[in-house]
Amino acid sequence: MLDPRLLRAFVGILDTGSFTRAAEQLHLTQSTISQQLARLEETVGHALIDREARPISATASGERLQGYARRILTLQQEAQAALGDPAGLTAIRIGLAEDIFDGPMAALFREFAQGRREIRMDVTSGLSRDLTRRYRDGEFDIAVVKEPAPSADARASFPEPMAWLEAMDADRDWPDPMPLVVFSPGGLYRDQMFERIERERRRWYVAFSSSSLPNILVAVEAGFGITLLPVATTPGRRVKTYAPFGIEPPIAVSIYSWEQTGPVKELVDWMSAMLGLRASGTNAIIQG
Template sequence: MFDPRLLRAFTAIVDAGSFTLAAERLHMTQSTISQQLGRLEDAVGAILIERSLRPVEPTATGERLLGYARRLLALQQEAEAAMGDPVGTASIRIGVPEDIFNAAMASTFSDFARRHRNIRLDVTAGLSRDLKRRYRNSDFDIGVFKESQPDPDCRAAFAEPMAWFESIDVPMGLEMAKERAIPIPLVAFQPGGLYREAMFERIEREERRWYVAFAASSLHNVLVAVEAGLGLSLLPVHAAQDYRVRRYAPFGMETPMVVALYSWEGAGAVLELVDAMQATLAARAALFQPHTEPVSIRT
């Protein structure tokens, strides 16, 4: 089954004779429409547009597909009209880290959904590195990721304060901080987690012995393990506020990470949602940086 969005991009390029003009008509960037054509060509297993010609023209395979593409898109429009109610007929795919999808962000999505009943929001929560890889593969239209440095094409970036945490009820004790021979128990994400590597690097710089006492794949499970006294962990300050954990004073604060917002498209309803998400992220950042303006980058 061909993705209608990819077919729409293909027919728009043929009709316009230009990637640039087709992107303008569909309210997306040229790189996005080129990527969508590339995904369709991968699915078909053949080149569909002769890019060296001006204006661009379909290849022989493209001509064969063009008639089917127009019929499929027409059938989709007929089906939408027959249904009578456009609710959920379009989608915006979003990837966010687990702790970014909080009550404030859910409210932002809810407000947007009430204004755009025809759009369905498909939200995936997970680890930043996996989410960003999927975003670069065009699995998401909008992405929020935590990283050391944002890429040049990010739309906004905000500092994410980081600190070491221990249990309030079962503290590690000062003897562990003073006695370097005592191995430090760590609570970590599974391999591939962003905080995991930063935590190990800091412990190595301290020239301390350590071991992983508990590993989990979700932020909630990591925090519950720290709360229970299984070990120390390096975590976002914002995420720890609702758990019985406290900052581990001997290690202090760490270099902040970055929460970066990305979007392939820069117009229409997607841009409206991106702006609303940016405002929510700015408010989140201000809670822990009341005297500092959040870093905001718009492209």
């Protein structure tokens, strides 16, 4: 490995054409510059400077090494600058139920991060049960999940109205057995759907299953069957409430965090305010 200190002495001699001026430029003694060049020449096994030339110039081997030396020194400076810059070194790990991470939430994260270059948002979206388990295992600093009722350590919780949905152009009752569009096993609304159908004494089968909310909505729009989803997911989608089942009791949207001070606490406050507005808007949709 080539020592950057030795390369710096070598380049300094070439740039100034003098051992003396190179020593002055690097704030070293002339003897130190000479020793560093000698060590570099010993390392590479070639003479690098023609000491007899006036002004001093590189030998053929020195000319070959010169370009590499300059690039190595430039990369070293860039690495030192990068390590000295705190940008993105402090991660806030966030787990979000899939439909919570939308455009407004992404904009909130961007605004929060502005002026805090040291912070990096590590966001994971997925199914609430899995996110809750991972939060309890310490994988996330903040988690926003859907659950039947908030736990005692929730920082805040908001009701999220639920509705049964079918395609906008559905103009007939569904056959027996009734086709369902559901989340993959482990999805929060899946068991709730099955329980309601059983209470209605309707036979059913799973016509479409996915772990992706957009896929669920597209399948309902295409007429695969009916589903149960938060009302907040429906604006702009070609779906309507399935009147025979209508509205379900709301589910809780809860936010959790381990830390109660510093940037994490501040971000939780921001997110809680947005979730409160989101809940108010959803209630307005229901009332409208």
